[in-house]
Amino acid sequence: MSEDAIQKFGATIKDYILEKPEKRPKNRYVNLLVLRELLSAARFTTDGTEANSAVIRIGETEETVGKLFGRKQVASDRRTAKAVQRALITDEMKKKKADWDGCSMEVTKMCQKCPECALFGSAASEGAVSMTSRVMYDEAYTIRSLSTVVEEFFQNAPGDAYVKNATSGIREPDFFKEGVLIPCVVTLKDVTLEEVLFFMNITDRNSRYGATGTRFGKVRNHILGVYAGGREGPSSLEVTREIILALAGTSDQEAIQKVMSADTLDLEKVKAAAVTGYEDLASRHRITSIKVDEAATAEVLDAIKEDSEVASLLTTQLGKLDDYLDVPKK
Numbered sequence: 001m002s003e004d005a006i007q008k009f010g011a012t013i014k015d016y017i018l019e020k021p022e023k024r025p026k027n028r029y030v031n032l033l034v035l036r037e038l039l040s041a042a043r044f045t046t047d048g049t050e051a052n053s054a055v056i057r058i059g060e061t062e063e064t065v066g067k068l069f070g071r072k073q074v075a076s077d078r079r080t081a082k083a084v085q086r087a088l089i090t091d092e093m094k095k096k097k098a099d100w101d102g103c104s105m106e107v108t109k110m111c112q113k114c115p116e117c118a119l120f121g122s123a124a125s126e127g128a129v130s131m132t133s134r135v136m137y138d139e140a141y142t143i144r145s146l147s148t149v150v151e152e153f154f155q156n157a158p159g160d161a162y163v164k165n166a167t168s169g170i171r172e173p174d175f176f177k178e179g180v181l182i183p184c185v186v187t188l189k190d191v192t193l194e195e196v197l198f199f200m201n202i203t204d205r206n207s208r209y210g211a212t213g214t215r216f217g218k219v220r221n222h223i224l225g226v227y228a229g230g231r232e233g234p235s236s237l238e239v240t241r242e243i244i245l246a247l248a249g250t251s252d253q254e255a256i257q258k259v260m261s262a263d264t265l266d267l268e269k270v271k272a273a274a275v276t277g278y279e280d281l282a283s284r285h286r287i288t289s290i291k292v293d294e295a296a297t298a299e300v301l302d303a304i305k306e307d308s309e310v311a312s313l314l315t316t317q318l319g320k321l322d323d324y325l326d327v328p329k330k
């Protein structure tokens, strides 16, 4: 069962992964094409009130869309990754470092001993050396326009008057509505098979990308394909543009506006457009890669759905980190 899918996956991408993490860059890339689907309203704001947005251009059309910052995706994935590690390999970690009690999210207080720190990087604390992240995220954008995907709420100030004037309300944080789709390309650089699997598992199980400590922002991450090669894949923005053009069927402004202001989008059509769009872009940019499609990716995810499987791959990865994490003493 499971072993087969993982072995097949490892064999397919073998030229673009490493046996062990190395200190010098090797330029081997594993790109994941992910479609994040909001299952509940989410708050993606920087100032706590206004939804993050950006103006993008598709052909001749300029439009303001919702934006999900790369750093928000990183923070959310790292929280999940650290929680998984703590739950699954605390005993193994304690064998390496007796006082290990999980790993902090605080930038300069990360343990620098765990598979998560090794993969996602960490800033230097006293006497230590910073580790560069081998996971690269970029800003991602909604397919539909900001005015279509965001809801603004105003709380009316309590008072006696039946009729309130429009400015008396208190602005509440903007919400991205449920159903919003955000295509993302995430790139892993110079990683091992265990790190690819760990990252896929985190992506599959991470279901919150909104502000921390709220019940908002439930997300389903669809991994549409894994593309391994010698170069980084197209950006999330480029993929979003391709999806819009594909759904419109033409670069005609009116058709594009119609897609971008639609109440809903068909998930399966968007998935198909994302895959075709990604692959067309890659070919236009002369990026060659080995592809593992959504169905094969699902088989791999299935093979590591048990915590025991994830614990075992993290333990294997831990054993590969000694040289990589070995910091020369002054």
Ligand SMILES: [Zn+2]
Pocket (backbone or CB within 6 Å): 103, 104, 110, 111, 112, 113, 114, 115, 116, 117, 118
């Ligand atoms: Zn750590």
